Amino acid sequence: MLAAVVDSPGRLADVLVVRDVDGPAAPGEGEVVVRMRATTLNPSDEVTVSGAYGSRTSFPMVPGFEGVGVIDAVGPGVPAAAVGRRVLPLGSAANWQQYKKLGHAWCVPVPDDVPDEVACFAYVNPLTAMTMVDRFCRPGVRDVVVTAATSAIGRHLAELLAERGIAPVGVVRGTPGRAVADPSPWRAVIPTDEPGWRERLRAALGPRGAEVTFDCVGGGVGGDAFALTAGGGTFVHYGLLSGTPLPAECFADRGGARVEFFRLRDTVHRPGQDLPGLLAPVFAQLRRGRLHTPVGPRIGLSELPAHFRGPAVGRAGKILIDPQR
Template sequence: MAKCVKYYDFGKPQDVLKVENRHVQNPGPGKILVRMITSPINPSDLIPIYGSYSHRIFLPAIPGYEGVGVVEEVGPAVPKELLGKRVLPLRGEGTWQNYVRASAELAIPIPVTIDNLTAAQLYINPVTAWIICKEILELKPGDALLVNACSSSIGRIFAQLSKILGFELIAAVRNDIHTKDLIELGASYVINTSESSLVNMVRELTNGRGVSAAIDSIGGSCGNELACCLKPSGIFLSIGLLSGKPVDWKIISQKGEVKLFHLRHWNKQVSVKKWHETFEQLISYISEKKLKLMPPYEHYDLIHVKEAVLAVESLDTNRGKVFLKSELLQL
C-alpha cells in the first residue's frame, strides 16, 4: 500500500483534498513505475482543484503535474536499464503520491549533476518559458519583452532567458523586494508599478516605440495596461489570470496581435524527439549554471498536504518553492 492525495469534488484545497491509501499497480506495457522523491506545489496544480478546468478534469483526481522520482519497475518491452534511474514521470498520473505510473518514452532522465529539488521543477515553468521565447514569440537580440508579475518563478526564468537569447526584458513588479535579484538574473529594467506609470515608463525606456511583446499573467486592468505598452506590430500573450478577472479583449485586440499559450496544447502536438530535445536544452543550461530555478522555501510530507497548500496560498513563495516529499525517500 502507498499514499496518495486525491479529491472527489471541486473546491478549496483545504476542504476537498484527502490523503488515502492506494494499491500500487504494475506499470503495464510501455509504462514505468516511479517511486516519487519530491514534487513542487505550483499555482497550476491548485487551479484545477478549485474547479477552473472542471470540463476536462475527471473526478476523483490526483493533483500534481511535475516531480522527480526513481524508476522502481518497468513494464513489458521497456528497457531494464531504466531501473534505479532518476526521472521526471510526466504527462501520466498526478504526482502527489508515493508511486506514479508514467509513459516510459516520455520520462525525462535526470543527470547526477542536477539535484532533486531542481529536477522536480524542470517542467511547468521552464518548458513554458522556453517554448514561448523560442517558438511562440521567436525573440531575438533587439527585441524588447515586457512581463508582469515578473518576480514569480516563471518571471525569473524569462529574465535568465533574456540573457541567454539576447533580448531585452522589462520586468513589471508591484514592489522593489525582488528588483536586485531580477537585474542580476538578466532583466534590463524593473518597473515598480505601485510607484510609476507602467505605460509612461515603458515609452521612456523604449524611446516611444513600445515593446515587441508583452506577457500577461494577471489579467484585468493590469493586462489592459500591459497591452498599451506594445508597439503597433507587437504581440500580447496571455498565460495566466492571477487576478481572476479577464482582460478587455476588445481593447487588447486593438493594441496588437493576441496570442494564448497553454502547455497542454503544445504537449498534444509535440513529437517525442522534440519533447526530449527541449528538456535536454534546459538541462544543459542548468548544468552550465546559465539557468537556475527557485530554491526550496519549505518541505512538507505528503500526509501534510493541506498545511503545504496553505503555505503556498498565504506566504510570499516568490522567495522559494514549497515541496511535497514522499516519506518513502528522503531528499
C-alpha cells in the first residue's frame, strides 16, 4: 500500500516521502483494519513531525491525526457487522496511508448523513473548541480573547461563543489577504502588525481585561494577551503556532491570570472515555451546518510531497487528501 512516511524529524517539505510499504497484517484480538477514504493536515501534524514531542514520537512514522475511513477487516472479538462501517480512527497518527490497523475501541462511527468531506474535519478542531468552551466559559463570562482568529479553530470558537451570547475579541497576525471569514460574531478583530494594537485590545476589553483568553500562538503575542487577561481570569494555552514558548512571566505567581494547558489528547485518552458520546455533540453541530471547515485543494496521497514543497501563497481552506490515489 502507499504510505506517507517521515524517517526523521524536520519540516514536512523536507522529510516527507510517499512510498510503497507492506500493508497491515491481519487484525488481532479487538483490532480492525480501516481503509482510509479522506484525511487532512493540522498544525499538530507539523509540530509532531518537527520532533517537538520527542518523548512520545518515534521515527520513522506516518503522520495524520485526523481522517475518515471504512472498516475493511475485523479481528477476533469484533462483531462481523462492523465491516463496512464508516468511522473516525482516533487515538494515534498514521492516517496518511491507505490502510490503518488499530483497536476497534478507537473507531467512532460516523452518522450516515455526514459526508466524508465534513466528517474528515470533525475531530481535531471542532472537538477541541467545544471541549474548551464547555470547560472554561462558565455562565456569566462575557469578555473573551481568541488569538489566531483567522484559523479554523478560531472560527469554531467564535461560533460557539456566539451561541452563548459572547462576542469575542480576535487577535490576528495581519497577513495580507487573510481576514476572518465572518466578522459578525466578533466584537473586534485586531491585527498585531498595526501600531498600537495592544492599546486597541485593552480598549476593546475594558479596564478589567479578558476573563478568558484562548491562545494557540504563544511567544510574544501570547505573552501580551496574557498580560491583558484579568487577575483571577483563565488563560487557556492550547497550541504554539509561533514556535516560541510563552514568556516566563506568564508562570510567575503574581496574582495574574491562571494558565491552563489544554491538550485534546488528555481528554481523548482519559481511561474509560466514551468516544462516541464525546463526538456526538460535534456531529449534532455539523448537521446544523455549524463548525464546518472550508475545503481547499483536493489531492492524492502520492501528491503530498510536491504539495508541501509548493508555494503556500493563495491556499484557501484545508487540504483534503485522498489516500487511495
